Amino acid sequence: MKKISIDPITRLEGHGKIEIFLNDAGDVENVYFQVPELRGFEKFCEGRPVEEIPRIVTRVCGV
Amino acid sequence: MAKLKLAIYWAAGCGGCDVAILDTNEGLLKIAEIADIVLWPVATDHKYEEIEKMADGAIDICLINGGVRNSENEHMTKLLRAKSKIVVAMGACAHQGGIPGLANLFTKETVLNRAYRETPSTENPDGILPVQRFSAQEGELIIPEFYNTVLPTAAVVDVDYFMPGCPPAIHQVAAVVDIIAKGDLPPKGAVIGASDKTLCDECTRPKEDRKVKKFYRPHEIIFDNQKCFLDQGIICLGPATRGGCGNRCTVKSNMPCRGCYGPAPKVHDQGTKFLSALASVIDSNDPAEINSIVSQIADPVGTFYRFGLAASYLRRKRSNEKN
Numbered sequence: 180m181k182k183i184s185i186d187p188i189t190r191l192e193g194h195g196k197i198e199i200f201l202n203d204a205g206d207v208e209n210v211y212f213q214v215p216e217l218r219g220f221e222k223f224c225e226g227r228p229v230e231e232i233p234r235i236v237t238r239v240c241g242v
Numbered sequence: 243m244a245k246l247k248l249a250i251y252w253a254a255g256c257g258g259c260d261v262a263i264l265d266t267n268e269g270l271l272k273i274a275e276i277a278d279i280v281l282w283p284v285a286t287d288h289k290y291e292e293i294e295k296m297a298d299g300a301i302d303i304c305l306i307n308g309g310v311r312n313s314e315n316e317h318m319t320k321l322l323r324a325k326s327k328i329v330v331a332m333g334a335c336a337h338q339g340g341i342p343g344l345a346n347l348f349t350k351e352t353v354l355n356r357a358y359r360e361t362p363s364t365e366n367p368d369g370i371l372p373v374q375r376f377s378a379q380e381g382e383l384i385i386p387e388f389y390n391t392v393l394p395t396a397a398v399v400d401v402d403y404f405m406p407g408c409p410p411a412i413h414q415v416a417a418v419v420d421i422i423a424k425g426d427l428p429p430k431g432a433v434i435g436a437s438d439k440t441l442c443d444e445c446t447r448p449k450e451d452r453k454v455k456k457f458y459r460p461h462e463i464i465f466d467n468q469k470c471f472l473d474q475g476i477i478c479l480g481p482a483t484r485g486g487c488g489n490r491c492t493v494k495s496n497m498p499c500r501g502c503y504g505p506a507p508k509v510h511d512q513g514t515k516f517l518s519a520l521a522s523v524i525d526s527n528d529p530a531e532i533n534s535i536v537s538q539i540a541d542p543v544g545t546f547y548r549f550g551l552a553a554s555y556l557r558r559k560r561s562n563e564k565n
């Protein structure tokens with residue numbers, strides 16, 4: 180099966196990659212969209228004072 | 243002069259540094275005048291493959307924002323280092339690990355569990371976690387390895403210049419473009435786009451005798467909008483932080499500093515520098531009283547090392563995991 184990779188996907192915030200698999204006839208068999216990143220705000224916001232959260236989560240996305 | 247080849251890349255960042263470049267507005271015309279952009283995921287469609295095919299040193303200047311959180315960040319940072327004559331670690335994440343470096347207070351396992359299994363908004367009855375290699379029917383899918391420890395750029399490659407800020411202030415981005423255009427870069431290893439003073443030196447809030455008997459959280463005090471925060475017992479990282487941001491928090495937004503411009507000049511570890519500043523403002527010589535005053539500070543590590551944990555002497559919370 181032939182594979183076409185679009186890496187990275189662009190003009191958006193963050194990291195993404197698309198893998199397109201083509202069958203023998205050259206048609207699209209399946210497409211996978213992958214997000215190859217995680218920073219972990221879900222965890223490291225724990226334990227921070229509530230009044231500080233707006234100054235932390237603004238760094239989830241600056242776009 | 244021949245046009246420069248310029249790459250702008252984001253590793254473990256948020257895109258805010260890229261937007262800081264866009265926010266120079268007509269400054270972008272100047273960038274277009276002096277440079278051809280060969281990579282800039284937020285704005286152009288160049289692919290990694292194109293970079294891999296370049297000769298070593300083919301890129302004149304590479305601005306990398308975002309630290310190293312996973313194997314793709316490390317690979318791209320090393321690849322761009324090899325292909326670039328000059329590498330600038332741009333923004334707090336590349337410079338010091340930044341906010342994502344706070345994850346160094348936890349382990350990889352607890353971060354993954356929280357994000358994919360435990361958060362109230364997550365539905366994952368089988369408790370599936372991301373795997374690096376997955377065999378789909380059509381072929382293998384590979385994602386980067388998530389590391390246990392966030393690293394600043396300089397921990398994985400040789401960095402030529404450091405440009406602090408989260409994000410760097412727009413006037414500083416413009417100033418750095420200017421010195422690049424003039425070919426006027428300082429000696430290797432320098433901090434650019436910042437000043438050589440502390441934030442306190444540049445802050446216009448009047449400072450008096452710093453004698454602090456109590457540290458306050460915002461809901462515990464109606465503070466004076468004009469006076470120095472620290473004088474009033476409100477934690478402000480100004481004494482330990484490099485200036486140059488234009489006092490955008492302390493003066494322009496009436497918010498205490500959280501240290502995004504990194505350690506003050508000649509300081510390596512911002513948090514310990516701030517501890518020593520604290521020691522000099524606490525108004526007591528009695529150990530028991532000092533202890534009780536200090537214990538009023540909510541979240542010391544997450545405040546003194548808000549942007550700099552990954553680059554500090556502490557680096558991370560103890561863990562037996564390899565990176």
Ligand code: SF4
Pocket residue numbers: 238241254255256257258259260307308332333334335336340341407408409410
């Ligand atoms: S330094 Fe701040 S603005 Fe730049 S990528 Fe990191 S979080 Fe975003």
Ligand code: SF4
Pocket residue numbers: 441442443445446447449469470471472473478479480481492498499
């Ligand atoms: S501690 Fe903060 S408010 Fe006080 S002078 Fe320094 S930067 Fe300004």
